[in-house]
Amino acid sequence: MVRFGIIGYGYWGPNIVRNIHGISPEKVVAICDKSEKNLARAKRAYPDVHVTADASELLTNPNIDAIAVITPVWTHFDLARQALQNGKHVFIEKPFTATAAQAAELIELAEQKNLTIMVDHTFLFTGAVRKIRQLVDDGTLGKLYYYDSMRVNLGLFQHDVNVLWDLAPHDLSIVDYLIGREAEAIVATGSGHLNGLADVAYMTVYYPDNVIAHLNVNWLSPVKIRTTLIGGEKKMLVWNDLEADEKIKVYDRGVNINSAEGVYEALVSYRSGDMYSPKVEATEALKLELAYFIECVKSGQRPFNDGQSGLRVVKLLEAAETSLKRKGEMVYA
Amino acid sequence: MVRFGIIGYGYWGPNIVRNIHGISPEKVVAICDKSEKNLARAKRAYPDVHVTADASELLTNPNIDAIAVITPVWTHFDLARQALQNGKHVFIEKPFTATAAQAAELIELAEQKNLTIMVDHTFLFTGAVRKIRQLVDDGTLGKLYYYDSMRVNLGLFQHDVNVLWDLAPHDLSIVDYLIGREAEAIVATGSGHLNGLADVAYMTVYYPDNVIAHLNVNWLSPVKIRTTLIGGEKKMLVWNDLEADEKIKVYDRGVNINSAEGVYEALVSYRSGDMYSPKVEATEALKLELAYFIECVKSGQRPFNDGQSGLRVVKLLEAAETSLKRKGEMVYA
Amino acid sequence: MVRFGIIGYGYWGPNIVRNIHGISPEKVVAICDKSEKNLARAKRAYPDVHVTADASELLTNPNIDAIAVITPVWTHFDLARQALQNGKHVFIEKPFTATAAQAAELIELAEQKNLTIMVDHTFLFTGAVRKIRQLVDDGTLGKLYYYDSMRVNLGLFQHDVNVLWDLAPHDLSIVDYLIGREAEAIVATGSGHLNGLADVAYMTVYYPDNVIAHLNVNWLSPVKIRTTLIGGEKKMLVWNDLEADEKIKVYDRGVNINSAEGVYEALVSYRSGDMYSPKVEATEALKLELAYFIECVKSGQRPFNDGQSGLRVVKLLEAAETSLKRKGEMVYA
Amino acid sequence: MVRFGIIGYGYWGPNIVRNIHGISPEKVVAICDKSEKNLARAKRAYPDVHVTADASELLTNPNIDAIAVITPVWTHFDLARQALQNGKHVFIEKPFTATAAQAAELIELAEQKNLTIMVDHTFLFTGAVRKIRQLVDDGTLGKLYYYDSMRVNLGLFQHDVNVLWDLAPHDLSIVDYLIGREAEAIVATGSGHLNGLADVAYMTVYYPDNVIAHLNVNWLSPVKIRTTLIGGEKKMLVWNDLEADEKIKVYDRGVNINSAEGVYEALVSYRSGDMYSPKVEATEALKLELAYFIECVKSGQRPFNDGQSGLRVVKLLEAAETSLKRKGEMVYA
Secondary structure (H helix, E strand, C coil), rough: CCCCCEECCCCCHHHHHHHHHHCCCCEEEECCCCCCHHHHHHHHHHHHHHHECCCCHHCCCCCCCCEECCCCHHHHHHHHHHHHHCEEEEEEEECCCCCHHHHHHHHHHHHCCCEEEEEHHHHHHHHHHHHHHHHHHHHCCEEEEEEEEEEEEEECCCCCCCHHHHHHHHHHHHHHHHHCCCCCCEEEEEEECCCCCEEEEEEEECCCCCCCCCCCCCCCCEEEEEEEEECCCCCCEEEEECCCCCCCEEEEEEECCCCCCCCCCCCCCEEEEEEEECCCCCCCCCHHHCCCCCCCCHHHHCCCCCCHHHHHHHHHHHHHHHHHHHHCCCCCC | CCEEEEEEECCCHHHHHHHHHCHHHHHEEECCCCCCHCCCCCHHEEEEEEEEECHHHCCCCCCCCCCCCCCHHHHHHHHHHHHHHHHCCEEECCCCCCHHHHHHHHHHHHHHHCCEEEEEEEECCCHHHEEEEEEHHHCCCCCCCEEEEEEEEECCCCCCCCHHHHHHHHHHHHHHHHHCCCCCCEEEEEEECCCCCCEEEEEEEEECCCEEEEEEECCCCEEEEEEEEEEECCCEEEEECCCCCEEEEEEEEEHHHHHHHCCCCCCCEEEEEEEEECCCCCCCCHHHHHHHHHHHHHHCCCCCHHHHHHHHHHHHHHHHHHHCCCCCCCEEE | CCCCEEEECCHHHHHHHHHHHCCCCCHHHEEECCCCCHHHHHHHHHCEEEEEECHHHHCCCCCCCEEECCCHHHHHHHHHHHHHHCCEEEEEEEECCCCCCHHHHHHHHHHHHHHCEECCHHHHHCHHHHHHHHHCCEEEECCCCEEEEEEEEECCCCCCCCCHHEEEEEEEEHHHHHHCCCCCEEEEEEEEEEEEECCEEEEEEEEEHHHHHEEEEEEEEEEEEEEEEEEEECCEEEEEEECCCCCEEEEEEEECCCCCCCCCCCCCCEEEEEEEEEECCCCHHHHHHHHHHHHHHHCCCCCCCCCHEEEEEEEEHHHHHHHCCCCCCCCCC | CCCCCCCCCCCHHHHHHHHHHHHHHEEEEEEEEHHHHHHHHHHHCCCCCCEECCCHHHHCCCCCEEECCCHHHHHHHHHHHHHHHHEEEEEECCCCCHHHHHHHHHHHHHHHHCCCCCEEHHHCHHHHHHHHHHHHHEEEEECCEEEEEEEEEEECCCCCHHHHHHHHHHHHHHHHHHHCCCCCCCEEEEECCCCCCCCCEEEEEEECCEEEEEEEEEEEEEEEEEEEEEEEEECCCEEECCCCCCEEEEEEEEEEECCCCCCCCCCEEEEEEEECCCCCCCCCCCHHHHHHHHHHHCCCCCCCCHHHHHHHHHHHHHHHHHHCCCCCCCEEE
16 A cells, blocks of 8 residues: 655646545545645545645655655645655656756655656556657657647746746656657747746757657647647658547558659659548546556566656656747757 | 839749739830740640740830849849849749849839839738737737747759748748847758759848747758747737648747746746637739839839848858858847 | 435536536535445535435435436436425436426426526527627528537447437437527437447427528437538528637628529629628626526526426427337428 | 531530540531620631521531430430430430429430430539549448538529539439439428529438438528538548649548447447548549540440439439428438
């Protein structure tokens, strides 16, 4: 049995609690939040769970095995460090930490203590991303050409981070998961129109072998768009996460380059065949992820979305932030 | 009466001829193309028009008042220069020229000779772009925040230019038309996967006052997308050029920034009201543009899509090309 | 204070309880269901509420003011009658009863006892339907021409009713609400492919003044569609209930009939202007409806979705059933 | 060589001429139209073709082998009869004739004279319908359950026929082609709002074995819809003819009926797998159809869209008209 303490019961925290509750109800021992209102909500929904505004109660509680840190990013390092120091496993919101240095320190601490860190890159557990990974791994798409994501909507504005830190971690963790290689360079551009923080931003990540990822994140869009194009040598894919039923479409389309016979001759031919939309597993991603966390804690297995995975995303964010400030100057990741 | 000679009868040339024919049939005097097949097509469709493979026949023909140059970009300068030197007005495909220096030389030549140059930025004459311009000019959108365009599809690959030179001129001319200011800096990224030329590219253009434009152009997309978001202080707009009926949607949505009372307090509030989709004029853009060219030639009026407008676009393309080669290094426009 | 007893805690019952709970938590006194599993669910969610498999406990409980009947339609009459006989107000699922005769008897009983009956035509409380009603009432659409609805999806099959009784009550109650007149005649067609009950059905309702309503209901559709066209003399409307943001679109389109000058002359001209999509209130419909029920019970006000409204829908269903059996023979409503 | 005379050069006639021109230019001998304007258009486009306002010139011209009748339906019988009597093959617009009796007379005449009649049910030659036919014939869909079509838009109003005669022939010919059996009964409903003719109409066609077809045709819709659902025992299909690329989607979805164990037990289970969108041939349907007509004339082969096929559609239209007038009374086909 894994006994949880939950720190942070704002927007996302209740989903964590509800899912742990669903897997094994007895395991949420205590919930902590700074807000009286949030604590009252927690109390009403889970009368048997201890609630408190004092995080140290959870961090030092010997009846708690794992701490879920569901708080703003600037508080992550301190809370996770204390949890690890007190021998507790850590399930932590993305982005992992505010700096790469913090992430590295937490990883080392967890290794010394032989504890599990899992960074909550929930998207990696969705049916859609797991299906895409499968289509990459089994060679359906062929060699990858590009990953191009548009993730825009109206708000929500954050007070402490710009749109990159808010929205880009989703795609950065997915790209990391699909490509499995270190980025070579980062270029980020963008602009802020309201409170000084970038609310519109674009990010290009160069990977080896001409693989390129591009992210378009925007808090000032009148419409919500969640569309990703993935180009491969053999097939190409469109992932529209807002579609209820046909989230992924795989196109038998592509280009063949012929040997050139002259600048005026056709060098390329197009291939255009059927499209198909594979059925995507509908189980709630967070439920699968938390079950996986519990399994990793019990077995000592290292999760694939571990601290290292979180660190790689934070490094890319740091580099993007630097590039953004320099108006697109390339930063080596 | 304006008597035209048409050089280039491949994909776009026939549309030029058909439209001039529609406005005033007697005005197409001769058609030139290097390809026998294209010439045969021209002959069949317009038995009364002279066809030839020799451009100099048109360029020196005293019965021709204006030359339409509808050929690959690397041939533009030479053909347009000869046309101007022979006292002929020029209607020329976009992009205007292969280099900014060439564009400047043509502009000067036209001024000396008192001749008209019009660069065929057809999109500026579509009902959609004219409506957007109106919504900008009359203050409906308020101060502009960003222009974000996605223009992707499968092919057509060009042999001599990359995807930036092929697809970006559309949006660059539109942005130039809507914003009406000089760009401050350019950042371009991208990658090539087939024949060495970039087939996927991204371009950020920084304008004064935090206005930012972003272009996503791609020859390797499985689906065709032509969607542009335009954010303004008062309203926001989505232009989907593939929609048959509702190309433009104007959203009464936005963000209000309140005075901050603390990092945990809501700094922003959202505004979400009605959407409306104004009726967009359906007249063929090229027909309007050619009628405007004829009118400018007759009246001596300088068109707004003149050589200077074409030059501004070429400058941005040159800067983007440089930035792209340096993997996103910012280039001052 | 209105104290509720809830009979039926399957699919829809929990929503009733949750919403009453949200309005005034103290008011749900007891929940009844035949299924052990459903009772256990109720107990877990609402530990303080009495649960029982015996409906008579609720029907005779002096501490209960109103009974919500959320059970299969063939049980409605008996449960509602007992509730009314015991002096309790009734909130009852649609369709109101299995026959018009039953509905009439309940209405009379409620009048004798001075009790409120409200039939749960939830759609009438959605932001979309309230907005459409407003556009009809304020003359925006002009004289109504037709109401044409498509409400299809895969399943859920019912064991005791065909697709008409399952899906048509939604639109019939909406049409009744919008048109406000008695139907003149009904024609229904359809077919059953699996268990003998119609799973695909079509229904035409003739109203005075050439107003026509058409319903397409289908349990065997591969895709879910919830689209209604409403034609008016001045404007026309499309209501797509599956759209997240733009459920209603109002089109400034129509036809003008000119005086005929000959069979070959154009008799009509088309009008095509802007489209707009009014903002639609997002409050949960059931919450508004239950608050309205409570208000009606307290004030003695007769709800517009009263027993008479429920009876009109049942009459149309009965007529449709008869017509369907006779393969489309017209039935006078 | 088949030499054509074309009677009718309004909206559709030019497409006929253009396509014959494309197949074998020399074969259009003469074009006839009552309108001076239309004749002038024909003359300008095809200077070498004889144009005339007198149909008898074509009908008696010994250098013409086949007459294409592209005129209003009430003129079909007379023109086609004269053509056949003069030994000419007939390619004729849909609907074939204004009455079933006329159709039968033409069929008999053609048989006596050993001449070909082809009714222009163009949709049968589209890539979409040919693909659907293939999916029916090869058993992919399994036993058919229903065909449900929505074909609505704003106008064009006809002066002499109602919306059924204008829009329903498309789907009736497709259903005839896919199902290949005689209809058992027809029910039609509808309403007219402007000039006395029905502008909104619904039609149910009962076929043997519980196969049902439903058509929704409407000249008063603010939006254009061309969507057909086809339900089969094994798979289900959606055909959206307005989609540029993915016109047909085949869904691995359906229902399995289990042996009932009680009215409260689940009787059915749902199957939901992948969707795929087969590539659809893009060749212009009319071009294929005219090539097929020419081939049939030359070889004496009877086309599948012959007079009998046209007669079956006219019979359904006649029955629908009768049913519509009687407000849905079932008519045996």
